[in-house]
Amino acid sequence: MTYRFETKCVHSGNHPDHETGALSTPIYQTSTFAFKNADEGAKRFKGEEEGYIYTRLGNPNHTAVEEKIAALEGGEAAAVAASGIGAIASVLWTALSSGDHAIAARSLYGCTYSLMAHQFPRFGIESTFMDLRDLDKVKDALKPNTKVIYCESPANPTMDLVDIQALAKIAHDHGAMLIVDNTYCTPVIQRPLELGADVVVHSATKYLNGHGDVIAGIVVGTKEFIGKVKMEGLKDLTGATLSPFDAYLLLRGMKTLHVRVPRHCESAMKIAQFLESRPEVAKVSYPGLDSFPQKELADRQMALYGAIITMELKDGFDAGKKFINSVKLWILAVSLGDTESLIQHPASMTHSALSDEEQLEAGISKGLIRLSVGLEAPEDLIADLKQAFEAI
Numbered sequence: 001m002t003y004r005f006e007t008k009c010v011h012s013g014n015h016p017d018h019e020t021g022a023l024s025t026p027i028y029q030t031s032t033f034a035f036k037n038a039d040e041g042a043k044r045f046k047g048e049e050e051g052y053i054y055t056r057l058g059n060p061n062h063t064a065v066e067e068k069i070a071a072l073e074g075g076e077a078a079a080v081a082a083s084g085i086g087a088i089a090s091v092l093w094t095a096l097s098s099g100d101h102a103i104a105a106r107s108l109y110g111c112t113y114s115l116m117a118h119q120f121p122r123f124g125i126e127s128t129f130m131d132l133r134d135l136d137k138v139k140d141a142l143k144p145n146t147k148v149i150y151c152e153s154p155a156n157p158t159m160d161l162v163d164i165q166a167l168a169k170i171a172h173d174h175g176a177m178l179i180v181d182n183t184y185c186t187p188v189i190q191r192p193l194e195l196g197a198d199v200v201v202h203s204a205t206k207y208l209n210g211h212g213d214v215i216a217g218i219v220v221g222t223k224e225f226i227g228k229v230k231m232e233g234l235k236d237l238t239g240a241t242l243s244p245f246d247a248y249l250l251l252r253g254m255k256t257l258h259v260r261v262p263r264h265c266e267s268a269m270k271i272a273q274f275l276e277s278r279p280e281v282a283k284v285s286y287p288g289l290d291s292f293p294q295k296e297l298a299d300r301q302m303a304l305y306g307a308i309i310t311m312e313l314k315d316g317f318d319a320g321k322k323f324i325n326s327v328k329l330w331i332l333a334v335s336l337g338d339t340e341s342l343i344q345h346p347a348s349m350t351h352s353a354l355s356d357e358e359q360l361e362a363g364i365s366k367g368l369i370r371l372s373v374g375l376e377a378p379e380d381l382i383a384d385l386k387q388a389f390e391a392i
């Protein structure tokens with residue numbers, strides 16, 4: 001029997017303990033696993049027998065999360081990692097070798113950009129950063145050694161969308177793979193694998209866990225590719241092993257994903273409309289607004305519009321600084337997707353690893369402010385923003 005998305009959120013991957021009857025998957029807080037005898041140990045190492053060996057190679061709490069996210073994203077298999085960047089690095093180290101080339105969006109999560117732009121060249125992996133909305137330019141940028149196209153949609157923090165279906169075709173016609181960071185959307189809103197992407201990555205720190213108390217990452221893809229990510233990227237190259245306790249918390253968070261995300265989105269729409277109505281605001285970027293330049297693509301590709309909003313104040317960063325210092329309920333903090341509403345300034349915070357020139361190229365102006373709408377009453381969030389506008 002195939003279940004609906006909501007049922008999978010609750011049930012997929014759960015492993016009740018039939019010995020004690022415990023409903024929730026117990027925490028297997030162990031580094032290693034005892035073999036019954038020498039033969040069993042040898043068979044597990046050879047892969048001739050299923051079973052756990054050592055937590056860096058797998059743990060029942062990892063398996064539970066992996067089964068749930070694979071079911072939700074519609075992928076064959078998944079791998080958990082100790083952070084979003086741990087997952088992204090493990091995937092890219094697995095997919096790319098010295099001499100290879102990647103094409104990536106100009107606007108990316110700050111550390112993903114930094115990994116590809118500042119670290120990979122030391123190991124002979126070159127990347128071209130560009131506006132992936134211009135598909136003809138993407139085709140022109142392909143090189144014989146292009147192995148990967150990498151994107152976020154919506155992008156962090158510009159909110160640019162990418163036509164995943166069209167980009168997947170361009171990648172596949174060239175024999176390259178398309179990797180999509182689906183952190184902003186979660187599979188509630190967008191399922192890149194169904195649109196043709198090869199691999200989905202997540203910072204599970206954000207909406208998937210949803211409660212601001214875990215750092216974690218996830219990769220979803222084919223059984224074959226995930227096997228490689230586990231044996232190469234995660235086991236040897238990064239060693240980014242998620243702790244069993246954090247995997248337990250993540251599984252717990254994911255059980256309510258289908259309830260939380262629509263509520264985040266509903267409030268975000270109200271707040272985006274409020275911001276757009278304010279005279280102090282020069283520009284609001286939110287895929288649900290009629291003013292959003294890629295509204296048509298948002299309607300085609302996303303089931304809901306997400307809960308991240310960016311805005312620019314007319315008086316630039318000085319007004320922005322005053323504004324973020326004046327909010328009382330919104331919390332001045334990086335990260336996103338938590339129950340609490342968060343506000344931050346990308347140019348001096350999440351994207352400060354980029355030079356001024358790189359920020360400009362990525363579309364991050366000094367006056368840009370990013371809001372992550374939480375689960376409080378939207379009326380209270382709007383009232384707080386209102387008093388902050390009055391304070392500047």
Ligand SMILES: *Cc1c(COP(=O)(O)O)cnc(C)c1O
Binds near residue numbers: 184204206
């Ligand atoms: C936060 C984030 C990451 C990095 O994840 P960590 O869990 O902090 O390592 C990657 N991509 C996006 C879009 C993010 O928001």
